Amino acid sequence: MTSRSARKTARTSSEGRAVARTQTLLQGRNGIGTVRRTTLPGGLRIVTETLPSVRSATFGIWANVGSRDETPSLNGATHYLEHLLFKGTRKRSALDISAAIDAVGGEMNAFTAKEYTCYYARVLDTDLPLAIDVVCDMLTGSLIDPADVDAERGVILEEIAMTEDDPGDCVHDLFAHTMLGDTPLGRPVLGTVDTINALTRDRIARFYKKHYDPTRLVVAAAGNVDHAKVVRQVRAAFEKAGALTRTDAVPVAPRSGARTIRTAGKVELLGRKTEQAHVVLGMPGLARTDERRWALGVLNTALGGGMSSRLFQEVREKRGLAYSVYSYTSGFADCGLFGVYAGCRPNQVHDVLRICRDQLDLVASEGLSDEEIGRAVGQLAGSTVLGLEDTGALMNRIGKSELCWGEQMSVDDMLARISAVTPDEVRAVARDVLGQRPSLSVIGPLKDRQAARLHEAVS
Structure with a gap:
């Protein structure tokens, strides 16, 4: 069944914190494949799928922001920001972030698309609390240090050059431009050499503050996970970072609209x-x-x-x-x-x-x-x-x-x-x-x- 027929439960902590709403979206057989969602008072959604038979878990945070949310002068900012969130927080340096996951044999990465961005870590089930702490810290505590912005600029320019050296990949960006023109959906996710060189630390920081609000985020975990434990750990991490202060906030709705593409014969x-x-x-x-x-x-x-x-x-x-x-x-x-x-x-x-x-x-x-x-x-x-x-x-x-x-x-x-x-x-x-x-x-x-x-x- 889908979430339209979800079973709802409510929970209030003994400390009197605001209520978090929990729903069972899909009921698996004997608990296997059960999908649950909890919406925290700050508008943050947490969804999990439980598979007790595996020994791994993947934890990710999805942001409702992609390259289509950029103005022409900000083209590439979403992807640039993706890189910068790995560069350090108030708690961890860039080395600390990567070393923490490497030390337990896990893998961590991120990707940016036209309409969303995702950060994730895959680890042994026993190391899931570490993955939650690291990824949540990245999303809520990034410093976006000016020195890191300058250093990472060169990395992104190399990534653009690498893509342009692969015409089998680059032609799909060209096709998007052919069909959608100079619009947010028609521009490349990576940006261009000119837009990346022009982006400043302040503009990227404002973009981060605007689009990484909890109401625009979805936390997802799958594998040998316990939903209630994931919720407690995520909530603690976001509250410690001061990211759940708006108790009346609600999640943003999925994107919608009706765009007609009239390009033909181009x-x-x-x-x-x-x-x-x-x-x-x-x-x-x-x-x-x-x-x-x-x-x-x-x-x-x-x-x-x-x-x-x-x-x-x-x-x-x-x-x-x-x-x-x-x-x-x-x-x-x-x-x-x-x-x-x-x-x-x-x-x-x-x-x-x-x-x-x-x-x-x-x-x-x-x-x-x-x-x-x-x-x-x-x-x-x-x-x-x-x-x-x-x-x-x-x-x-x-x-x-x-x-x-x-x-x-x-x-x-x-x-x-x-x-x-x-x-x-x-x-x-x-x-x-x-x-x-x-x-x-x-x-x-x-x-x-x-x-x-x-x-x-x-x-």
């Missing part, structure tokens, strides 16, 4: 002296809350999600025109993207694009066969379960679900939704999404005549 070419041409041909997709996303997931799997997919068979297996070819979807709160990627020799780029465009048009007009859809349903269901076989993946699932949807869905419910997708639903979403005029992003050493022909793929 071509962007970035000339690079690479051995391959890297292309993304795509169009607007679906927002992550769109009920058709399950059918789109099946469509994406059948079209370009594996070795038996249409695109893999047509481009690689039958013709040997590319080593890597696949399709993918990106869903945001208010819009989405659907793309087809391929990397090939520059003199074969037009053949690859023609085949990809022909397949998109064919599936949009005629749909997929029942056999293809059935195979894709099985593949998607299997990969969904296999992708949740460790505590890190489970922490990601419950943390992101709470932040982005405000509810939880069990694995059984997810499998049921996938299995319930009908051929008619897949064909309908194929018409809606693939029937749109595509746009194109290319990185490679294309000559003028080759470049001029790129518009053929989107005409």
Whole structure:
């Protein structure tokens, strides 16, 4: 069951502290897989999934802030801040932070996306209190020291350079810009050399204070964890840092809205002296809350999600025109993207694009066969379960679900939704999404005549 039918309980401490509301969101069998949520008076949400059979635990804190929350001059600030939270707090130096987790054989990292940021540590279950203390300290007590800001600037500039040296990665940033333009969703998560060089300590500190309020955070833990103990430890850490003073605060709601992407037939070419041409041909997709996303997931799997997919068979297996070819979807709160990627020799780029465009048009007009859809349903269901076989993946699932949807869905419910997708639903979403005029992003050493022909793929 989902959080819509959650069982609620209330708790008040013996010291008379404000009430924390606890809900059982998903009831597992014999306690295994049970998901609970506690909302503290300061608006901080804590969700856990209990798996007593494992010896590890992953603890993470999700912040409802990403690169789409940045102004043009702040582009890259969210990711910059992610780096800086590892640089030291009032209690720990940067070395203390890393050494504490290394000393128990754990792993700690973070990632920044367009709409959220996550900090996490994976440790043995007996070391979970340490992980909670370290990660909570990072989130609530960062110094953002001016010297660290200057030192980390060079690290981030190197990361940007590293990304630009990988055209197979960089082309996806170019595709986002092609489709969404100079908007927060269209700009790169890392920022640019110019924006990173211009960011100051004070601007980053203000960004931190604004977006790392407890009402915008979700704490998630999965593995051999005890929900009540996690809540007590997290609450103590945040209260000690003075971060739960607003007893009447409530969590911010998941992002929402309705953004229409009108880009069609646009071509962007970035000339690079690479051995391959890297292309993304795509169009607007679906927002992550769109009920058709399950059918789109099946469509994406059948079209370009594996070795038996249409695109893999047509481009690689039958013709040997590319080593890597696949399709993918990106869903945001208010819009989405659907793309087809391929990397090939520059003199074969037009053949690859023609085949990809022909397949998109064919599936949009005629749909997929029942056999293809059935195979894709099985593949998607299997990969969904296999992708949740460790505590890190489970922490990601419950943390992101709470932040982005405000509810939880069990694995059984997810499998049921996938299995319930009908051929008619897949064909309908194929018409809606693939029937749109595509746009194109290319990185490679294309000559003028080759470049001029790129518009053929989107005409």
